[in-house]
Amino acid sequence: MDLLGISVRWPIVGAPMAGGPSTPTLTAAVSRAGGLGFLAGGYLTAEALAQQIAEVETLGVSSFGVNLFVPGNxxxxxxxxxxxxxxxxxxxxxxxxxxxxxxxxDHFSEKLELLIGHPPSMVSFTFGCPPSDVVARLQDAGTRVVITVTTPAEASMATQVGADAVCAQGIEAGGHQANFVDDTAPDAGWGLLALVTAIRHETHLPVIAAGGVMTGAAVAAVVRAGAVAAQLGTALLRCPESGASEMYKAALADPRFxxxxxxxxxxxxxxxxxxxxxxxxxxxxxxxxxxxxxxxxxxxxxxxxxxxxxxxxLWAGQGFALARDRPAAEIIAAIGAEFDAVTT
Ligand SMILES: Cc1cc2nc3c(=O)[nH]c(=O)nc-3n(C[C@H](O)[C@H](O)[C@H](O)COP(=O)(O)O)c2cc1C
Incomplete structure (x- = not known):
């Protein structure tokens, strides 16, 4: 199937997970298994990110995304x-x-220039809305630009700067919330289905849905709600290709948490x-x-x-109890098969 012009077997995006969990082998495994893998550019220097991109390409994978943090105030x-x-x-x-x-x-300009000179299939942004000239330069280089949003108002801003799609991140999601400005009350976050639905009513942009999606049935649910794909992070945290520490992986399966x-x-x-x-x-x-x-x-x-x-x-989404210690390819194949079973 087609995901913003990229060929995938299932509408599944492997979330970028900065700080260790995302690795070139995880990114490549997700893309090879039939989803779209992502590298996490956050916290890396441009040189380190270039190295990770080269490693994914050495593994024979050309369709993958790269994520950047928009600098804050x-x-x-x-x-x-x-x-x-x-x-x-x-x-x-x-x-x-x-x-x-x-x-x-976060070495934003250097990494941006790297990606413009060596464009991946997709670049997504989190923590803010990049200016329209940044979006246009990436698109001119041949990249689809996705902006992560947490409210319908942020989705409208992403539309205005010319994004190709938004990643709608619900409050269920593991890791940092992507709010353009981190000034909302703890209980003010949008749940994923409400957010996807509201954005689909307010903008024409394709929506990738992120937050608490752990099964093929849940992927189908967000697709039915109008999303073009689901972005899964926590579901991949425990797999052997994830660079999360053994302590972190163990905590995810520890009944005391x-x-x-x-x-x-x-x-x-x-x-x-x-x-x-x-x-x-x-x-x-x-x-x-x-x-x-x-x-x-x-x-x-x-x-x-x-x-x-x-x-x-120990970043984790609400669905963490369903995260499995299985190779990434098996996790994607199992979620994909379940998606097929409920949609065909
Ligand atoms: C450990 C971890 C690190 C993350 N790092 C990033 C990141 O660098 N960039 C980003 O856009 N999203 C990041 N996220 C959020 C994911 O993109 C996505 O919104 C989230 O994983 C979806 O919820 P789920 O974890 O319940 O699947 C991270 C999530 C986790 C769990």
Whole structure:
């Protein structure tokens, strides 16, 4: 079938998952299995991203996407940021690390130039709306441009800058919420079906649906609701090709982790993960991304080294209990077969 001009067997996109889980082998495995694999450009330098693109191509895969983070506003509430960081210092001392906030643009321009010079099948953006000239330059290079949105208003803005499609991300989704501005209340997020439906009524753009989709029946449900595909992240987190740490993979299957919630505690931007002690200890954190993300990095890495799942982020969507430790190709084939069974 056709996904924005790209040939796929099933309407399944493998979500970009920055910070380790996305690997060239996972991306290639998803594309080879009949979906569209994605590389996560977030947190990488342009050189590291170029290396990952080359690895996917070396694996003989030419249809795949690359995701970038749109840089946010360096201006934040400094008083609230300082107060929050002070509250983290006892934990940081326990791990013997510093808490140092820093804004950065995630090497956005360099990675953009890389992708314009070496265009992948699709480029998706998260955390903001790129300007129309960025969208046009990528399209002129031959890439479909997808903008991740969390509200119908954001979908309208994506239409105005000329995107080829939107990725509608529901509140069920694992990882960071893509809100253009992270200023909404914790209970204000749109559920996926309501969001896809509202966007389909308000814009003409194709919609890729993300958030809590774990089965072929759920892929069929969002397609019936008007989406052109579903984007799955958590469903692939435990597979051997995922670069998630063994501790993180084990936590996803550990019955002691029973539910997910959204939090700004680790990064300063709302994200959904398994509820652990750190999240419980810090129920409120200001909107300050990537300042807080950079401030907590050393502590999160130290927690990982000590195999302590309670002081690091364990991003996961609401459907995490259905994530399987199976090769990515088997997961895609099983979800695809179920999609076929309920749609034919
Ligand atoms: C560990 C993890 C990392 C993620 N990183 C990114 C990212 O770098 N860029 C992005 O656009 N979305 C990212 N997401 C969100 C996914 O694109 C997608 O919205 C989400 O996985 C869908 O919900 P699900 O996890 O319930 O399938 C991430 C999700 C997870 C679980």
């Amino acid at each position: 360096p201006e934040v509430d400094e008083g609230a940021l300082d107060t929050y960081l002070d509250s983290l210092r006892p934990e940081a001392e326990r791990f013997g690390v510093e808490v140092t906030p820093k804004w950065d643009d 029973t539910w997910t919630s959204t939090t700004r505690a680790f990064s300063g931007r709302r994200a959904r993960g398994l509820v652990n002690d750190f999240m419980r200890a810090h129920p409120d954190a200001p909107s300050a991304y990537p300042h807080i993300n950079n401030a907590t990095r050393a502590m999160r890495q130290a927690a990982l080294a000590r195999r302590d799942p309670h002081a690091t982020n």
